[in-house]
Amino acid sequence: MQKSLRIGQILYTNVLPVYFHFDKERFNGRIEFVRQVPAKLNQALACGEIDLGVISSFSYAEHASRYLALADLSVSAKGRVGSIFLFSKRPIEALDGARIALTNTSATSVNLLKIILQTFYGLHVTYVTQEPVLAEMLRDADGALLIGDDAILAKLQGGPYHVYDLGELWHRFTGYTMTFALWAVRKEVIGEHADLLREVHEAFLASKEKTRQNLIPLVDYVNGQLGGGKELWYQYFRGLMHDFRDEHRTGLEYYYRCAAELGLLPAPVTVSVWEHPGCQSHITLTK
Template identity: 55%
Template sequence: MLRIGKIDYTNTLPVFHYFHVEDFAGEVTMIPQVPAVLNRAMREGKVDLGPISSFAYGENYGKYLLLPDLSVSALGPVGSIFLFTKAPLESYGRMRVALTSTSATSVNLLKILFHFFLRTEVEYETMEPELEEMLVDHDGALLIGDDALRAGWGSHPYQVYDLGDLWHRFTGKWMTFAVWAVREEAYLENPSLLERVYGAFLASKERSRREIDPIIRTAQERAGGSEEAWRRYFAGLSHELEAPQLDGLSTYYDFAVQLGLLPVQPEMRLVSHLSYHR
C-alpha cells in the first residue's frame, strides 16, 4: 500500500482535485495533514509520497527522490504566505516575530529575508496560527496557507508582506515552497505503481488548467473568499518543477546553508526516468 500525504491547504488543490484515489483501490491510501506533520511523517517513514516543504526535502534529501513537474511555486507574490506587522518593516531595527507552527520552508525563508536583505535583528517565537493572539506580544506574525488567506481577506490594521514577492524583489528568482517527493525505498519497492500515481497527478494538474471552476468552488467551500479572489490566487501559483524553479530553490538552499539552517547544499535528486511526460 502506497501511503500518499496530502497537504490540507488549497494551494495543492490543482494537483489533487482530479486525482481519483478510487482508481488505485487497494494500492493507495491518502493521509491529509498540514505541512509540518507530513514533513515529519515522511521523515519517519509513515508516509511514502506527497508534497512536503522544500526545506524538509533539503534536510532529508538523501532519503527522497523528487517528482519532476510538481511543486507549489511562484514568481513573485504567492498570495498565501504573509508576514503581518504592526508598522512598516523599514521602521524596525529590531523585531519580535511570531512564527506559524505549520511550516518549515516559509519560516526559514523569512529568516533568510531578514538576515540577508532586510538587515533586521529578530527574536522568533513559534505559536499556533491565530493572528490576533500572535500579535499580542509581537511586532509581526507569519501565517501560511488557508490561515494566511483568511487573515488577509479579513479587516485588520496591519501591514501585509507577501514572502514570495519579497524573495522575487531581492533575488529576481522563483520561490518553490513545496515539492512532491517519494521515499527512495518506497519507489524501489514498486516503481510501476509510482509511475501510474505520478501520471495521475500530472493529469490532474493539466486538467485543472482547463477546468478551474470546480476547484474554485471547492476552495470557497473550504476557506470562503470570492470567486474573483480565488481566480487571481490560482493564476499566481505554479505547480511546475523545471529549471527555473530548481534554480530558485538552489539559491534558497544556498542562503540556508550560509545562515546555518542546513549543513550542506542539498542535491536535487529527481526521478529522471519516469516515462509519463506532458
C-alpha cells in the same frame, strides 16, 4: 501481499490543483491518503509513516540524501504567492530588534522569512513559534508569519497591519521563482512500488493538467468551502505554479544556498528528481 502506498496531502488549498482531479477509483485500495499540515507531513515522511507526498521544500533539503523529488510537481510562485504573509505592526524596514511570531505549521516559509529579514534587509530579530492564530500571535509580538489558508483568511479579515507577501519579497530581491513545497518519495519506496509509483505520478500530472485547462470546478469548490469570492480564488490559483522545471530548481537551490549561509542548513543542497520512463517533464535530471 503488497501494502498500500501511503500518500501525504497538505491541508491547504494551494495543493488542490494536483489532487482535485486525482482518479482515486483507478487505484482500488492500493493507495491511502494522509492529510495534515506541512510540518506534520514533513515529520511523517522522515519517520516512514508515509511513503511519498507533498512536503516543505526545506524539509526536502534536510533529508535530501534519502528523498527524490517527483518530476514536474511543486508549489511555486514567481512573485506574489498569495498565501504566505508577514503581518507586521510597523513597516518591515523598521523591524530591527523586533519579536516575530512564527506559525508552527511551516518550515520553508519560516526559514524564507529569516533569509529575507537578515540577508536582504539586514535586520536582527528574535522569533517565537506559536499556533497559527493571528490575534494571539500579535499579542506579544511585533509581527506574525502565517501560511496557507490561515494566511488567506487572516488577510481577508483585515486589520491595522502592514502585510507582506514572502513570494513577492523573494522575487524582488533575487529575481527567482520560489518553490515552497515538493512532492517527495523515500528512495527505498521506489524499489518496492515502482509500477504503482509511476501510476500515481501520472495521476498527479493528469490532475494538474485538467485543473490548468479549467479552473471553474476547483474555484467553485474552494469558494463554497472558504468563501472570499470567486475572483479571489481565480487570482490565487493563477498566481501559483505546480510545475518543477529548470527555473524552479534554480530558484530553490539558491534558497538552499542562502539558508546554508545563515546556518539554517549545514550545506547547500542539489535537488534530485525521480522520473519514470515516458514522463514528459521539462527538467534536466540529476544523474
